[in-house]
Amino acid sequence: MGVGAIGSVIAALLQTAGQNELVLCTRRPLPHLDVETPEGNVRVSYTNLTSPSVAQVVDWVIVATKTYDAPGAGAWIKRLAEQGAPVAVIQNGVEHRERFAVYVPEDRIVPVIIDCPAERRAPGSVHQRGTAELFIPADAQGRAFAGLFHGSAAQITLTDDFLSAAWRKLCINSAGSISALLGKPAGVFREEAIGKVTLEVVRECAEVGRAVGAILDEDLPEKVLTQYRNYPVDSVNSLLADRLARRPMETDARIGAIVRFGRECNVPTPRNSLLLSLLEAL
Ligand SMILES: NC(=O)c1ccc[n+]([C@@H]2O[C@H](COP(=O)([O-])OP(=O)(O)OC[C@H]3O[C@@H](n4cnc5c(N)ncnc54)[C@H](OP(=O)(O)O)[C@@H]3O)[C@@H](O)[C@H]2O)c1
The missing domain is CATH 1.10.1040.10 (N-(1-d-carboxylethyl)-l-norvaline Dehydrogenase; domain 2)
Incomplete structure (x- = not known):
């Protein structure tokens, strides 16, 4: 959820990793998603949902909205993570857990910092200008989240000092x-x-x-x-x-x-x- 610059880069990485099925949650219909990556163009395959009211539970929720859009993201999280899915929050700042603790228990939140120059050119078209580097806590949930990217071009650092x-x-x-x-x-x-x-x-x-x-x-x-x-x-x-x-x-x-x-x-x-x-x- 939050299929802008970073969310699209993440979707493309998860697709190239091979073993993931993607559900992209957007405010408006997203007929296609193309990401120009340093490794080549990726056309992402996904199911698109445009309202939390039709969302079904998933294995992982990944949030890449801007920080100020947390309340809108929260409405999705409540449905998608209803049966206990962990929630990875990929945003800038230092308050990933605090920002989402009203929507999901803090121990299910995986905070993620990303370094990746990327921008949206148009709806459904994103340019990733450099490697995506993800910093993830080196605990069990962090390792499981990192595992989703296995086989992709993501550079992942699992850290004991997030x-x-x-x-x-x-x-x-x-x-x-x-x-x-x-x-x-x-x-x-x-x-x-x-x-x-x-x-x-x-x-x-x-x-x-x-x-x-x-x-x-x-x-x-x-x-x-x-x-x-x-x-x-x-x-x-x-x-x-x-x-x-x-x-x-x-x-x-x-x-x-x-x-x-x-x-x-x-x-x-x-x-x-x-x-x-x-x-x-x-
Ligand atoms: N861009 C970068 O190069 C970069 C690099 C490192 C870190 N970051 C951080 O990564 C985070 C995401 O940044 P970004 O640049 O990817 O932002 P962005 O391009 O503005 O994308 C945010 C997306 O969230 C969507 N959104 C907002 N509320 C929503 C809701 N209620 N339901 C569904 N979708 C919703 C927006 O949808 P609409 O299309 O409807 O507006 C937009 O597509 C930020 O914390 C940023 O600081 C960005």
């Missing part, structure tokens, strides 16, 4: 909020002054992450800045893409989380608080 993996990704995403606020793609990070601000924003995020127990490299802010400076100058992160398309942005799950956890742990987050206020005002 918390650190999620905060590391949040540190990368925290920088993206600067270009979303400016309305400018990645080239803006090459400017000296923006580079300085980026280091400060990511440093704050890393300090909050460490306060909640994540283990993060000391030089992570510098690495994040280098990563953004190495992107093509016209590269658009997903927060900026949402802003440009006049969609809601995942500000709460990203910058909001940094500010919230910072407040709880008494770690000051003045720069992220300012970014949050300004982006929310937009």
Whole structure:
């Protein structure tokens, strides 16, 4: 469920793995799904449902909506996971379990972080521009979820320290909020002054992450800045893409989380608080 950029990439991977039968849950009918992957084009075969009221139970529920669409996803989860199916939540942020605990017991939620540049070109057409890397907790359910991708091109890391993996990704995403606020793609990070601000924003995020127990490299802010400076100058992160398309942005799950956890742990987050206020005002 959530057959956008990431959901479509996941569907294509599950299909190439070979042993999976797919049910794609969408808000509007999806007559076909084609994913251009680094390994070639995949036309996905599936059953399409467009209303939770007709959903039947499944073995696994996989959610790849935007974080702010959790309530809509929850309506599907209630039907699909009625008989105890585990629910993999593939989203950014650090609150995968908290976000879905109202719809399914927390011990059935498998949080997943994905690194994969992908975008929807049109309904039913998705471009996956690079390898999909999934970070999954190395417990029994996480291993079972990883097993669904066996034989596909997915790069999977089973980790005993999912918390650190999620905060590391949040540190990368925290920088993206600067270009979303400016309305400018990645080239803006090459400017000296923006580079300085980026280091400060990511440093704050890393300090909050460490306060909640994540283990993060000391030089992570510098690495994040280098990563953004190495992107093509016209590269658009997903927060900026949402802003440009006049969609809601995942500000709460990203910058909001940094500010919230910072407040709880008494770690000051003045720069992220300012970014949050300004982006929310937009
Ligand atoms: N795109 C990337 O490169 C990337 C990379 C790493 C991580 N992520 C993360 O992955 C998550 C998904 O991002 P995305 O880029 O794939 O988002 P996306 O392209 O906007 O796709 C989200 C999909 O969810 C669907 N949806 C929303 N509410 C629904 C409901 N009630 N029932 C059924 N479908 C529903 C939307 O349907 P409609 O078509 O009807 O709007 C849309 O197809 C986010 O947390 C994002 O931060 C994205």
